[in-house]
Amino acid sequence: MVSIIALIQNENMKIYRRIGTIVMIGLLLLAVIATGIIQKYVIKENATDWRTAIQAETTNFKTNLEKNPNLPTALQRHYEKQIQINEYRLEHNVQPIENSTIPGFMNTTANLVSIITLFTVIVAAGSVASEFYWGTIKLLLIRPVTRSKILLAKYLSTIIFALLLLSILFLSSLLVGGILFGLENADVPYLAYVDGHVEEVSLVTHILTLYGYSGIELIMMATFAFMISAVFRSSSLAIGLTIFLLFTGVQVVQLLSKYSWAKFILFANTNLAVYQDGVPIVEGMTLSFSIGMLILYYLLFVSLAWGIFNKRDITA
């Protein structure tokens, strides 16, 4: 039996020997550097004492809560959480993370995971469809290797690509942040709101948690694009559909959030961070419900991709 490693090497060769892939990695690095330069030289932080600012914010939130008892629950919960965190800061003398520090910078660049999601979707969408487009599928599938295994190698190499980009993002943020802002504030803790009380979390844990939450959405969308590509053999369809859903999915769920069945929509469940830091889109959702839904969707995508790819006649 041919080892899966050899097949992944093949897929990697086909990913990284293409200009497009190198351009993606270059763009990611460029985005990190540009974010750093903007945060250091363009955005000016207000020079007031952080205690005064925080006190003003807390008072503001409190009057808002008292004056408007009919505020949406989500907003009420947000205010209450913020008030607790602010009070914790004053009490324990924990300064908020500023943008012009390395924790602040890494916090910001964690948003670039969405670019990685986009790039991974592009790679996932091309993985199977390109072989059909190039006609190389006819030489690929006449080897003593099952189709399942070839598809698995393609899928794994796509995931490896995502992990590589995530590592590049993390390391380059650390490097660029270190150079631009120094490492002085690296030990300022991040205040997380867990189960109704405030907890101090180290910077690395916090950033990795952020990556982890975005990574779940990344995996789901890449798997979706991969499935569309394997089923319909068209990378433009896979990219188009996935990105369309990525941009509209959450909004649609928000519009439908008053119906309880909306919680079964994939996008109601992709952002697990709400269970730590916010409020779920549809009332009554729980973390285990969302994880269960994600697993169900994942299994659906995977069985469609493998089921159809294994059976199909190759007429390309």
Next chain:
Amino acid sequence: MEKEAIVQIQNLSKKIGDKTIIDHLTFDIYQGEVFGFLGPNGAGKTTTIRMLVGLMAITEGEVYINGVSLKKDFENAIKHVGGIVENPEMYKFLTGYQNLLHYARMVKGITKERINEVIQIVGLDKRIHDKVQTYSLGMRQRLGLAQAMLHSPKLLILDEPTNGLDPAGIRELRDYLRKIAREDNIAILVSSHLLSEMEQMCDRIGIIQHGKLIDVKMVDEFMEQQGELSVHFQIEANKNQKEITINDMSTITIMPNQKVVELRMQKEEIPDYTTQMVLAGVKIYGIRSTSTLEDRFLEVTGGNEIG
């Protein structure tokens, strides 16, 4: 030497929807022979080949390669097969060498030495580290052949391999295929819609039309089969019209200044025609009989259905 069937095809059929594209094909291919799979466009050659290499599911029937059922044990059956289906499409952004490395990784036990050996055999050593997008069609064909030969298959399947080759390329391919069939005892299945190429390349020919196998014969047998020849005389006639009696059954009329006589006749009749024309004072500059498989092929498949 006992001939051993490396491929056994039994009642192979393909239906797409309710259309029968391949209809109960049964034939064997033996070690060391070049088997020609001949038929007009749309006859079902590529579809048959796609089933033989596992690209399409078999609707009905069985294929055994080296005794192993393709349907039941794909991996063990297909490891004896190398092939090109239609054009040899390669990864253009990779070099020729990287393409070969890619396919080498998909079979156990292919060494670097074997890769280099195959590169030598197909004569690509000078350009193997260039990107495939810079290759000519002929070079891509060679690279296609190289990937098919990498794992020393027992059966080589080539779908219309002469497409896009110039006459020199075709001759070279023919010599190469004959050589590996003879020396390495490989069975080779080549498809084509051009008979003239097949008769020089193949030992046996199977004719397929509308998905059915019409006839399988040795090339020699094919050519010796009784049948009319088309004979072309290059002549110079005198000024007046002539009626020439050839034998009891036939006469021909030659017009003044006629330069060419083209007739269909049995092989045995050629001397009669020649003699009688000479006796009648017609000058003969050349005789060409164009009966090769081409005519047989058109007869068997019903003429101009090609296309």
